[in-house]
Amino acid sequence: MHLTVEYALTQLQDSGKLFLELFNHGTLHIEIYKPVSIDLQQPHDRDEVYIVISGNGEFISNGNTIHFHPGDFLFVPAGIEHRFIDFSDDFSTWVIFYGPKGGEATKQESLHV
Secondary structure, three states, X not given: OOOOHHHHHHXXXXXXXXXXXEEEEOOEEEEEEOOOOOOXXXXXXXXXXXXXXXXXXXXXXXXXXEEEOOOOEEEEOOXXXXXXXXXXXXXXXXXXXXXXXXXXXXXXXXXXX
């Protein structure tokens, strides 16, 4: 499977939606997301990864705020409140959902900054 950013954004625009699932395989679901002005999403029941395609702004997750830029990887465990704020008009991101409802059980998360 091969998805380009151009294809994904065209499919999203043609759908008239803010997000669109483009691929799934088992528990893996790949979406493209391009909110307009406000990110209204709610916590999800599965673990989630964002890979920022374009734009910049701030991301709030579990009460912490970070600045994001194109190429950044953002992880959100299942059930955690999160959203993008103060993002540029060109902001778009890949969204990757995976694993079981409730998230994957881990002994310790590995953080490399």
